[in-house]
Amino acid sequence: MVETVTGTARSAGVDYADLLASDSHPVTDVQKTDSPMPAGPTVVDASVYYSREFHELEVERLWKRVWQMACHEDDIPEVGDSFVYDIASLSFIVVRTGEEEFRAYPNACLHRGRALLHESEQGLREFRCPFHGWAWHLDGSLKEVPCHWDFPTVNQETHSLPSLPVGRWGGFVFINPDQNAEPLDSFLGDLSSQFPHVPFERRYKAAHIIKRLNCNWKVAQEAFMEAYHCVATHPTLLPTLGDANTKYDVFGNYSRAMSPSMTISPHVNDHYAANPYTDRRTFSKQRHELSGATYERLEEGRVRVTMPDGRSGIYDDHAHHVEGDKFHADIHLCDWVGGRLPDGVEDEATPDVVGEFAEKRATAAAAVREQMREILGDDVDGVSDAELIDPIYLSLFPNLHPWGDFNPIFYRFRPDGDNPEQCLHEVMFMLPAPKGQPRPAPAKLTFLDLDDDYLDAPEIGSLAKVFNQDTLNLPFVQKGLKQLQEVIFGNYGETKIRHFHELLQRWVA
Numbered sequence: 349m350v351e352t353v354t355g356t357a358r359s360a361g362v363d364y365a366d367l368l369a370s371d372s373h374p375v376t377d378v379q380k381t382d383s384p385m386p387a388g389p390t391v392v393d394a395s396v397y398y399s400r401e402f403h404e405l406e407v408e409r410l411w412k413r414v415w416q417m418a419c420h421e422d423d424i425p426e427v428g429d430s431f432v433y434d435i436a437s438l439s440f441i442v443v444r445t446g447e448e449e450f451r452a453y454p455n456a457c458l459h460r461g462r463a464l465l466h467e468s469e470q471g472l473r474e475f476r477c478p479f480h481g482w483a484w485h486l487d488g489s490l491k492e493v494p495c496h497w498d499f500p501t502v503n504q505e506t507h508s509l510p511s512l513p514v515g516r517w518g519g520f521v522f523i524n525p526d527q528n529a530e531p532l533d534s535f536l537g538d539l540s541s542q543f544p545h546v547p548f549e550r551r552y553k554a555a556h557i558i559k560r561l562n563c564n565w566k567v568a569q570e571a572f573m574e575a576y577h578c579v580a581t582h583p584t585l586l587p588t589l590g591d592a593n594t595k596y597d598v599f600g601n602y603s604r605a606m607s608p609s610m611t612i613s614p615h616v617n618d619h620y621a622a623n624p625y626t627d628r629r630t631f632s633k634q635r636h637e638l639s640g641a642t643y644e645r646l647e648e649g650r651v652r653v654t655m656p657d658g659r660s661g662i663y664d665d666h667a668h669h670v671e672g673d674k675f676h677a678d679i680h681l682c683d684w685v686g687g688r689l690p691d692g693v694e695d696e697a698t699p700d701v702v703g704e705f706a707e708k709r710a711t712a713a714a715a716v717r718e719q720m721r722e723i724l725g726d727d728v729d730g731v732s733d734a735e736l737i738d739p740i741y742l743s744l745f746p747n748l749h750p751w752g753d754f755n756p757i758f759y760r761f762r763p764d765g766d767n768p769e770q771c772l773h774e775v776m777f778m779l780p781a782p783k784g785q786p787r788p789a790p791a792k793l794t795f796l797d798l799d800d801d802y803l804d805a806p807e808i809g810s811l812a813k814v815f816n817q818d819t820l821n822l823p824f825v826q827k828g829l830k831q832l833q834e835v836i837f838g839n840y841g842e843t844k845i846r847h848f849h850e851l852l853q854r855w856v857a
């Protein structure tokens with residue numbers, strides 16, 4: 349096991365605390381809190397990402413014992429509405445039993461085990477097993493056993509549905525399969541303090557997709573738990589994101605990343621930083637700020653790549669050479685520039701922004717503040733620039749990822765049934781309902797299978813292009829892991845992953 353020495357090394361470039369100090373609006377104590385993860389183990393055994401044994405350990409020791417979000421209250425608005433929540437090989441039913449009351453049960457008939465529901469259903473009055481017709485009231489009490497005379501030992505005491513611990517946070521229903529679980533509130537700690545302006549109770553589900561991916565659920569979620577991958581996976585972000593200057597903190601069962609927006613990546617070398625690129629267009633023309641090569645869309649699947657020394661070739665959107673000069677073209681930029689374009693999102697001229705960081709940040713934040721004024725009223729005048737424009741990304745152990753107040757993104761990652769090498773990436777957009785108005789009805793779910801593209805879900809807009817870049821790597825990670833003994837994480841830049849594994853090890857130990 350590798351132990352880091354001090355854990356205090358940080359990237360060159362801007363310091364997030366300095367950006368907060370130069371914010372044009374008041375910043376909160378929560379933003380200023382410094383809670384870095386201490387130096388500690390930075391490696392984990394590669395087999396945790398593919399072995400069946402580890403998958404089964406997770407089922408027994410994690411999923412059967414941990415608090416987990418099952419659904420949103422709005423998914424089951426009326427008494428009798430039921431939601432089937434599946435995790436790994438397990439299945440549970442969540443049912444609304446009163447205006448403010450929810451219950452959860454294992455989704456298994458107590459006769460011979462048939463799932464009571466194979467999909468979510470609305471307006472149930474009872475749970476009746478389709479096999480031999482045993483029935484339970486919504487409160488779990490036994491209602492009817494056909495030929496009850498033949499089951500003399502079966503009664504209300506012995507065969508009511510076991511009611512599982514249920515908790516609520518931010519409009520979501522959480523369940524815990526463990527009857528002896530600690531209360532949800534103590535598990536969450538002060539998570540709510542991270543959302544001082546737009547608590548999740550005020551938000552509604554404006555989009556909801558699930559994408560099936562060819563990798564372990566931890567591989568997928570960890571691809572979203574650090575800004576470290578931006579340098580190679582999202583090169584278009586480098587001119588406006590201090591990726592390596594992200595601030596990471598850990599608090600009990602959750603962790604936080606705050607990335608400085610409208611600054612420049614410390615990876616961008618001085619020559620390019622001093623020569624802002626005026627030809628940039630959101631999707632069709634980009635410069636790779638590390639190599640200096642320009643990527644220009646000719647048509648779908650065709651990109652002209654021109655190196656700073658003048659060599660030029662045409663590549664497809666998977667970075668395969670088509671004609672002209674041969675060199676290494678970047679697959680993530682070829683995909684970005686030459687791949688499908690999102691419907692309804694403008695391909696705009698987006699020249700590099702020059703000037704002082706604080707000024708740029710205040711200008712960008714002012715625009716967001718005005719957009720948010722319609723929804724939040726004048727409360728927005730008490731919101732910092734950082735909260736409005738920086739990617740602020742929380743992760744609640746084991747698999748829930750709500751972003752900060754002014755970012756609608758909300759992820760969940762789950763193993764896909766019993767296959768440790770497949771998972772489900774869930775994306776919800778949680779938007780604030782306009783002040784004083786009830787939450788609109790939740791969006792319908794779009795399911796994307798292995799071969800579907802995130803762009804098949806137009807409701808997530810240009811984020812689909814970003815997810816395509818992220819998930820390009822994942823099957824190759826899953827494959828490569830089997831040739832490794834262990835993987836290693838950056839002490840600071842991969843804080844959130846280290847924190848996750850520290851907790852995971854504790855749960856499965």
Ligand code: FES
Pocket residue numbers: 457458459460461462477478479480481482
């Ligand atoms: S398995 Fe459910 S009633 Fe027989």
Ligand SMILES: [Fe+2]
Pocket residue numbers: 571572577581582814818
């Ligand atoms: Fe990413």
